[in-house]
Amino acid sequence: MAPDHSPVVLITGCSSGIGRATARRFLDAGWRVWATARDPTDITDLADAGCRTAALDVTDGGQIDAVVERVVARDSRIDCLVNNAGYGQAGAVEEIPVDQLRAQFEVNVFGPVRLAQAVLPHMRGAGSGRIVNVSSLLGRVAYPTRGAYAGSKHALEALSESLRAETAGVGVDVVLIEPGAVRTGFEDRLHETESTLDEVAEYGRLRRLVDRAQRLSERRGMAPERVADEIYRAASVERPERRYVVGWDARLAILADRVVPARVTEWLYRRLA
Numbered sequence: 001m002a003p004d005h006s007p008v009v010l011i012t013g014c015s016s017g018i019g020r021a022t023a024r025r026f027l028d029a030g031w032r033v034w035a036t037a038r039d040p041t042d043i044t045d046l047a048d049a050g051c052r053t054a055a056l057d058v059t060d061g062g063q064i065d066a067v068v069e070r071v072v073a074r075d076s077r078i079d080c081l082v083n084n085a086g087y088g089q090a091g092a093v094e095e096i097p098v099d100q101l102r103a104q105f106e107v108n109v110f111g112p113v114r115l116a117q118a119v120l121p122h123m124r125g126a127g128s129g130r131i132v133n134v135s136s137l138l139g140r141v142a143y144p145t146r147g148a149y150a151g152s153k154h155a156l157e158a159l160s161e162s163l164r165a166e167t168a169g170v171g172v173d174v175v176l177i178e179p180g181a182v183r184t185g186f187e188d189r190l191h192e193t194e195s196t197l198d199e200v201a202e203y204g205r206l207r208r209l210v211d212r213a214q215r216l217s218e219r220r221g222m223a224p225e226r227v228a229d230e231i232y233r234a235a236s237v238e239r240p241e242r243r244y245v246v247g248w249d250a251r252l253a254i255l256a257d258r259v260v261p262a263r264v265t266e267w268l269y270r271r272l273a
């Protein structure tokens with residue numbers, strides 16, 4: 001049998017939403033796809049479709065090393081890493097137990113960094129590679145009662161920018177994807193985190209308003225396939241941009257944050273509190 005020269009991608013968080021759609025997008029384009037999930041029984045359909053699958057909890061350093069070794073042992077290369085796994089945490093900063101904040105950063109920040117550290121020696125050795133980090137509109141703008149999530153995505157953005165500059169000379173590109181609202185299970189999972197808050201009554205109204213706005217925007221949000229297309233583009237174009245903003249809501253919010261004076265938004269939040 002002729003050797004397979006098709007490129008290889010490793011994707012985290014493929015049990016649902018954007019990760020699942022991204023695995024299918026790369027598969028359709030002829031890539032060898034390593035789709036991973038905490039529980040591999042969630043992705044048996046992706047295995048049936050032709051993906052290689054593996055169990056991967058991004059907070060487990062041993063599992064990360066083992067999966068990357070498996071990829072390289074079987075396919076002898078790793079062209080792209082898509083750090084997609086992530087979740088949102090609701091609540092005012094004062095209300096969030098620090099353990100919950102730490103858990104948020106473990107998944108959204110330290111997981112992607114550990115994965116990047118595991119694949120980079122192979123990419124450097126090959127003189128090429130791409131790391132696509134799925135951030136968010138909240139990686140650029142921070143809203144009240146979303147500080148934990150926005151903080152984690154802002155941290156991911158800063159680390160990505162440094163990494164991009166560091167790896168430019170060794171042929172590795174690091175790219176950020178910044179979607180607006182996407183119709184996935186994200187919103188429901190975010191609300192599950194509210195049960196862990198040390199609630200402060202004064203923030204209740206603001207939290208409910210932001211919750212309502214987010215539910216509304218997610219209902220009108222884009223399909224995960226739209227983000228998967230953008231991730232695929234970022235992974236496959238010759239010279240990728242540093243960041244890809246996906247969705248009109250993300251574009252608008254980032255623009256508004258730049259042009260609307262802080263005094264105006266602060267006045268608005270005082271009225272809403």
Ligand SMILES: NC(=O)c1ccc[n+]([C@@H]2O[C@H](COP(=O)([O-])OP(=O)(O)OC[C@H]3O[C@@H](n4cnc5c(N)ncnc54)[C@H](OP(=O)(O)O)[C@@H]3O)[C@@H](O)[C@H]2O)c1
Pocket residue numbers: 012013014015016017018019037038039042056057058059084085086087088107134135136137178179180181182183184185186187189218221224
């Ligand atoms: N939906 C949106 O509106 C939106 C907007 C901007 C950015 N994003 C970002 O897009 C990414 C994907 O989110 P989504 O919208 O597709 O939400 P989703 O449907 O809830 O998918 C999140 C994925 O992350 C996985 N995950 C969570 N913790 C993990 C861990 N410790 N190890 C490995 N996997 C873990 C989940 O796996 P389990 O099933 O095992 O929990 C799931 O597969 C996230 O980084 C999110 O921040 C989403």
